[in-house]
Amino acid sequence: xxxxxxxxxxxxxxxxxxxxxxxxxxxxxxxxxxxxxxxxxxxxxxxxxxxxxxxxxxxxxxxxxxxxxxxxxxxxxxxxxxxxxxxxxxxxxxxxxxxxxxxxxxxxxxxxxxxxxxxxxxxxxxxxxxxxxxxxxxxxxxxxxxxxxxxxxxxxxxxxxxxxxxxxxxxxxxxxxxxxxxxxxxxxxxxxxxxxxxxxxxxxxxxxxxxxxxxxxxxxxxxxxxxxxxxxxxxxxxxxxxxxxxxxxxxxxxxxxxxxxxxxxxxxxxxxxxxxxxxxxxxxxxxxxxxxxxxxxxxxxxxxxxxxxxxxxxxxxxxxxxxxxxxxxxxxxxxxxxxxxxxxxxxxxxxxxxxx
Numbered sequence: 001x002x003x004x005x006x007x008x009x010x011x012x013x014x015x016x017x018x019x020x021x022x023x024x025x026x027x028x029x030x031x032x033x034x035x036x037x038x039x040x041x042x043x044x045x046x047x048x049x050x051x052x053x054x055x056x057x058x059x060x061x062x063x064x065x066x067x068x069x070x071x072x073x074x075x076x077x078x079x080x081x082x083x084x085x086x087x088x089x090x091x092x093x094x095x096x097x098x099x100x101x102x103x104x105x106x107x108x109x110x111x112x113x114x115x116x117x118x119x120x121x122x123x124x125x126x127x128x129x130x131x132x133x134x135x136x137x138x139x140x141x142x143x144x145x146x147x148x149x150x151x152x153x154x155x156x157x158x159x160x161x162x163x164x165x166x167x168x169x170x171x172x173x174x175x176x177x178x179x180x181x182x183x184x185x186x187x188x189x190x191x192x193x194x195x196x197x198x199x200x201x202x203x204x205x206x207x208x209x210x211x212x213x214x215x216x217x218x219x220x221x222x223x224x225x226x227x228x229x230x231x232x233x234x235x236x237x238x239x240x241x242x243x244x245x246x247x248x249x250x251x252x253x254x255x256x257x258x259x260x261x262x263x264x265x266x267x268x269x270x271x272x273x274x275x276x277x278x279x280x281x282x283x284x285x286x287x288x289x290x291x292x293x294x295x296x297x298x299x300x301x302x303x304x305x306x307x308x309x310x311x312x313x314x315x316x317x318x319x320x321x322x323x324x325x326x327x328x329x330x331x332x333x334x335x336x337x338x339x340x341x342x343x344x345x346x347x348x349x350x351x352x353x354x355x356x
Contacts, residue, residue: 027055027057027355027356028355028356029057029058029355031351031354031355032050032057032058032348032351032352032355033058034351035347035348035350035351036048036058036060036062036348038347039062039344039347039348040062040063042344044062044063044328044330044333044344045062045063045064045065045223045328045329045330046062046063046065046326046327046328046329046330047059047060047061047062047065047068047248047325047326047327048060048062048324048325048326048327048348049068049248049252049323049324049325050322050323050324050325050348050351050352050355051252051322051323051324052320052321052322052323052352052355053256053321054256056252057352057355058352059248063329064329065221065327065329066221068247068248069206069247069248069249070220070221070247071206071217071219071220071221071245071246071247072220072221072245072246072247072310072312072327073210073220073221073235073242073244073245073305073307073310074207074242074244074245074246074251074305074312075238075242075305075306075307075310075311075312076241076242076303076304076305076306076307076312077244077251077303077304077305077312077314078175078238078240078241078242078243078244078305079175079240079241079242079283079303080254080283080284080303080314081194081198081244081254081283082175082178082179082182082240082241082283083122083272083282083283083284084197084198084258084263084264084272084283085182085193085194085197085198086118086122086178086182086282086283087264087268087269087271087272087282088197088263088264088268089182089185090268090271091264091265091268094185095118095185096118097117097118097119097122097271097282098117098118098119099117099118100114100115100116100117100164101113101114101115101116101117101118101121101177101181102114102115104118104181104184104185105181105184108153108157108177109153109157110157110158110159110160112127112159112160112163113126113127113128113156113157113160113177115163115164116128116164117164118178119282120164120165121174121175121177121178122174122178122282122283123168123276123280123281123282124168124169124170124171124174124280125164125165125166125167125168125169126160126164126171126173126174126177127160127161127162127163127164127165127166127167127169128156128160128161128171128173128174128177129155129156129157129158129159129160129161129173130161130169130171130172130173131151131155131156131171131172131173131176132171132172134155137155137237138233138234138235138237138238138307139231139232139233139234140215140216140231140232140233140234141232142234142237143234144234144237145212145234145236145237146210146211146212146215146236146237146239146243147212148176148179148180148183148190148239148240149180149183149184151173151176151180151237151239152173152176152177152179152180152181153180155173156173156176156177168278168280172238172241172242173241174241175239175240175241175242176238176239176240176241178240179239179240179241180239180240182240190209190239190240191208191209191211194209194244197263198254198263199250201257201262201263202250202253202254202256202257202258202262202263203253203257204246204250204251204253204254205249205250206246206247206249206250207244207245207246207247207250207254208244208245208246209236209243209244209245210234210235210236210238210243210244210245211236212236214236215233215234215235215236215237216232216233216234216235217245220245221310221327221329222309222310222329223308223309223310223311223328223329223330223331224309224329224330224331224332225308225309225331225332226331226332227332229309230308230309230310230331231308233307233308235307238307242305242307248325248327251312251314251325252323252325255314255316255323255325256321256323258316258318259316259318259321269318272284273286273301273318274286275287279339281301283303284301284302284303285301285302285303285339286299286300286301286302287299287300287302287339288300289338289339289341289349289353290341291341291346291347291349291350291353292349292350292353292354293353298317298319298320298322298353299317299318299319300315300316300317300338300339300349301315301316301317301318302314302315302316302338302339304335304336306331308331309329309330309331310327310328310329310331311326311327311328311330311331311333311335312325312326312327312328313325313326313327313328313335313338313345315338315345315349317353320353322352322353324345324348324349324352326344326345326348328344
């Protein structure tokens with residue numbers, strides 16, 4: 001009888017210890033839930049994922065996004081991947097950030113553009129012609145295909161708009177030229193490079209690149225623009241500036257791989273995320289976010305993407321492994337003010353950073 005009592009007492013002790021351990025290990029996500037509810041009540045349509053390391057605190061489809069495993073365009077988040085590929089070339093010694101394009105592409109057809117450095121291209125200070133001056137360039141009806149070499153040496157090689165380094169101009173041509181340069185250096189297509197050196201090591205199982213054969217996919221997430229169904233776009237025409245697609249899990253995997261050093265070294269990552277005076281870095285923006293603690297701002301690496309009716313906001317706290325991703329199916333929604341502790345992502349980011 002005494003043995004039975006002792007066994008029961010031991011079992012109770014184990015159960016209580018296990019319960020306490022689980023309670024201590026479970027994060028309090030109530031603030032995140034409250035922030036996501038407020039986001040939904042504001043009329044937000046899309047999806048939200050909040051994570052730290054391998055732990056997902058919140059994942060929610062809001063409104064018309066559909067299943068969380070649905071594929072969507074990454075748009076200019078592709079530029080972050082292109083910057084990673086460039087930093088891999090820097091690490092291997094094939095490229096130097098402050099050498100001019102002409103050193104690596106001596107017969108690039110615009111002599112003025114050859115003076116722009118790799119860093120200036122990455123940071124949109126190249127002065128290159130901007131393809132957005134052609135209103136229908138990326139429209140599906142224009143049928144321009146997906147040949148990045150032709151884009152880089154054709155439309156992007158038109159007369160420069162400014163001297164390299166003179167002024168900032170957000171420009172897809174910068175990254176089309178970088179993508180074409182990567183192809184020339186490696187004698188592989190950008191799609192092959194992305195698959196081998198980003199998608200596979202990061203574990204991005206559903207990620208891919210739009211092509212001339214698949215300029216869009218009706219099964220992918222689509223949105224609205226100016227209150228109407230978005231126009232038909234040839235997503236393949238963005239190349240290294242915006243042609244990738246995948247799922248929320250894929251984007252989460254890329255961020256984790258960047259944090260864990262699976263894509264580039266800590267030294268290369270530090271160079272990539274070193275901001276200038278206005279927060280611009282290499283393929284990303286970096287700034288202190290004080291929404292969680294004004295006395296201790298957290299350094300956030302941000303990459304946005306926007307094509308037609310879909311906007312993506314990718315926020316990464318590299319030091320602590322926090323990741324927040326918002327995808328909006330409303331192309332008119334401004335998601336640019338997180339740095340000022342404003343906009344739809346700020347309350348969620350503050351709640352994530354406070355989650356314990």
